[in-house]
Amino acid sequence: xxxxxxxAYRNLVGAGLRTWLNVIVLSFSFLVIIWMKGIITxxxxxxxxxxxxxxxxxxxxxxxxxxxxxxxxxxxxxxPVPEEFLGEIERGDMEPSLIAQGTIYPQGRLQSVMIxxxxxxxxxxxxxxxxxxxxxxxxxxxIIGSGMAKNLKVNVGDRVMxxxxxxxxxxxxxxxxxxxxxxxxxxxxxxxxxxxSLDTLRSMLGLEGEATxxxxxxxxxxxxxxxxxxxxxxxxxxxxxxELIKVKTAxxxxxxxxxxxxxxxxxxDTQVLSIFRRQKEIGTYIALGYTRRQxxxxxxxxxxxxxxxxxxxxxxxxxxFLAWQAKVGWTMPVDASEFGMxxxxxxxxxxxxxxxxxxxxxxxxxxxxxxxxxxxxIAKMNPTEALRGKIQ
Amino acid sequence: xxxxxxxxxxxQSGSGKTTMLNxxxxxxxxxxxxxxxxxxxxxxxxxxxxxxxxxxxxGFIFQSYNxxxxxxVFENIEFPLLLLDYTAAERKxxxxxxxxxxxxxxKIRSKPPQLSGGECQRVAIARAMVKxxxxxxxxxxxxxxxxxxxxxxxxxxxxxxREFKTTFLFATHDDKVISYLRRKIFLDDGRIVNDxxxxx
Numbered sequence: 343x344x345x346x347x348x349x350a351y352r353n354l355v356g357a358g359l360r361t362w363l364n365v366i367v368l369s370f371s372f373l374v375i376i377w378m379k380g381i382i383t384x385x386x387x388x389x390x391x392x393x394x395x396x397x398x399x400x401x402x403x404x405x406x407x408x409x410x411x412x413x414x415x416x417x418x419x420x421x422p423v424p425e426e427f428l429g430e431i432e433r434g435d436m437e438p439s440l441i442a443q444g445t446i447y448p449q450g451r452l453q454s455v456m457i458x459x460x461x462x463x464x465x466x467x468x469x470x471x472x473x474x475x476x477x478x479x480x481x482x483x484x485i486i487g488s489g490m491a492k493n494l495k496v497n498v499g500d501r502v503m504x505x506x507x508x509x510x511x512x513x514x515x516x517x518x519x520x521x522x523x524x525x526x527x528x529x530x531x532x533x534x535x536x537x538x539s540l541d542t543l544r545s546m547l548g549l550e551g552e553a554t555x556x557x558x559x560x561x562x563x564x565x566x567x568x569x570x571x572x573x574x575x576x577x578x579x580x581x582x583x584x585e586l587i588k589v590k591t592a593x594x595x596x597x598x599x600x601x602x603x604x605x606x607x608x609x610x611d612t613q614v615l616s617i618f619r620r621q622k623e624i625g626t627y628i629a630l631g632y633t634r635r636q637x638x639x640x641x642x643x644x645x646x647x648x649x650x651x652x653x654x655x656x657x658x659x660x661x662x663f664l665a666w667q668a669k670v671g672w673t674m675p676v677d678a679s680e681f682g683m684x685x686x687x688x689x690x691x692x693x694x695x696x697x698x699x700x701x702x703x704x705x706x707x708x709x710x711x712x713x714x715x716x717x718x719x720i721a722k723m724n725p726t727e728a729l730r731g732k733i734q
Numbered sequence: 735x736x737x738x739x740x741x742x743x744x745x746q747s748g749s750g751k752t753t754m755l756n757x758x759x760x761x762x763x764x765x766x767x768x769x770x771x772x773x774x775x776x777x778x779x780x781x782x783x784x785x786x787x788x789x790x791x792x793g794f795i796f797q798s799y800n801x802x803x804x805x806x807v808f809e810n811i812e813f814p815l816l817l818l819d820y821t822a823a824e825r826k827x828x829x830x831x832x833x834x835x836x837x838x839x840x841k842i843r844s845k846p847p848q849l850s851g852g853e854c855q856r857v858a859i860a861r862a863m864v865k866x867x868x869x870x871x872x873x874x875x876x877x878x879x880x881x882x883x884x885x886x887x888x889x890x891x892x893x894x895x896r897e898f899k900t901t902f903l904f905a906t907h908d909d910k911v912i913s914y915l916r917r918k919i920f921l922d923d924g925r926i927v928n929d930x931x932x933x934x
Contacts, residue, residue, distance in 0.1 A: 345816050345817070348816070349813075349816075352804065352805055352809060353802075353804055353805075355804075356802075356803075356804020356805060356845075357804055358804075622798070622800055623800075623802060623803075625761075625800070626794075626796075626800040626802070628761065628785070628788075629759065629761060629788060629794045629800075630788065630789070630794065630813060630814050630817065630861075631785055631786070631788045631789025631790075631814065631817045632785060632817070633781050633782055633785040634781065635781075636785075724762075725761045725762075726752075726753075726756045726761050726762050729756075729761070729796070729800070
């Protein structure tokens with residue numbers, strides 16, 4: 343094996359440009375695959391971190407009737423905050439939120455919104471909720487996301503009419519005053535949402551002491567099951583991201599397969615051509631003491647070495663590129679807020695040792711198989727005909 | 735076959751000299767009869783045994799040199815030693831000696847395309863001789879060389895034969911080549927018609 347590696351290395355380096363063309367194509371495949379997988383891993387990581395920081399904390403309790411995908415449930419999905427959780431809420435380790443449906447009228451237009459009430463002093467979400475404590479005359483202080491502000495064409499300091507129904511079904515209306523516009527990559531926190539002070543919303547709806555969801559910041563704490571409330575773990579709440587990543591991974595796999603196939607075609611072609619053109623050399627190896635099986639081994643190692651050299655070349659020019667990308671990220675050329683999923687405008691790829699080693703191992707194994715396939719022909723060669731270079 | 739001989743098969747083109755050398759070199763097997771080389775019956779050797787025989791005891795010199803084009807002179811001559819259990823230092827010493835025998839020390843880093851025909855054949859001889867085999871098979875070794883180079887090559891082989899007691903077996907129909915050799919076996923249509931021994 344040692345000799346095969348030594349000879350293969352000499353043969354490849356001696357072959358010059360032909361070797362380097364294959365190696366460059368293959369190294370490009372390595373780099374693109376690692377970078378794209380890194381982007382998807384980074385997206386997965388970023389989406390979950392952003393959801394944790396902005397929407398779901400480390401887990402939630404939902405009032406049993408609440409279904410975020412069915413606005414008709416919002417009117418009735420509220421209940422008094424269970425006594426079991428009052429201590430955690432007092433300490434700031436759990437935040438109640440109240441959710442109601444409403445309508446706003448920006449510049450005379452009508453738009454349905456979800457009104458969320460949160461404690462201005464909360465620290466679980468990254469929302470600038472302290473801005474809800476702003477003193478405003480004749481209007482309710484409110485914060486909204488930048489995507490929502492863009493859709494409504496409103497800015498900080500604007501006033502917008504909002505209408506809602508209280509617990510008794512009576513319509514009421516008031517002006518809200520935009521005290522802050524925040525930027526977030528989680529659409530569920532931004533699109534169609536307006537945030538008011540929890541106490542204000544409770545008062546507007548006539549639902550004192552009630553909440554729709556309870557979000558906690560420590561999943562290690564053991565909590566009792568509470569009737570009327572459904573526990574949602576972080577894993578459940580982020581399962582949609584996992585599903586999306588799975589679909590995206592499957593989609594990008596097609597690109598990986600195309601890239602690897604192109605590289606493998608080049609190597610296969612090179613191997614077939616090598617075996618045809620190097621018949622005399624093959625015959626000479628056998629004359630000098632190689633068995634045919636050893637020559638097959640040599641050609642297979644030679645082909646596999648393309649992957650090894652490509653990995654080294656990728657490391658040489660790819661590591662600085664990948665490190666730079668991890669630092670500055672990849673900014674999408676289109677507005678990410680339009681995508682309807684938790685995706686930041688700039689994605690930061692995340693590379694793991696498993697990703698790099700796995701990619702190298704898979705490509706090297708495929709390369710070894712592709713190299714071995716045409717090399718098997720050598721085992722059937724007649725060495726005397728090979729020496730004459732007469733095999734067709 | 736006698737050891738320490740410089741002998742030749744003489745026969746017309748296309749009538750089996752190369753086939754005979756290939757059989758003696760265990761690259762081919764006889765379709766009938768028995769061929770024994772260095773106490774090995776060629777027809778009964780497995781592929782691995784035949785490869786072992788070639789690796790340890792036989793050297794080959796080809797008409798078209800058959801050097802590895804992407805390897806330099808040193809690497810070409812070193813190759814047979816890589817197949818045997820020599821250390822890197824031993825290999826270097828043996829290759830350097832072979833280069834000296836054939837006056838190639840100044841070409842050590844050259845690659846075959848940078849060498850003349852005569853130099854290529856000297857490298858091929860060095861490669862065949864570096865492991866000091868018992869038998870060297872040479873198939874038309876001077877066919878691609880001019881008269882001066884042919885003379886030099888044959889003189890070199892003659893000197894190596896005398897110095898290392900290695901048997902050289904040539905296949906040729908060239909009278910100039912034959913005149914350098916001591917035992918001459920004349921073949922006609924596959925049969926020995928004459929066997930001459932001249933000199934020591």
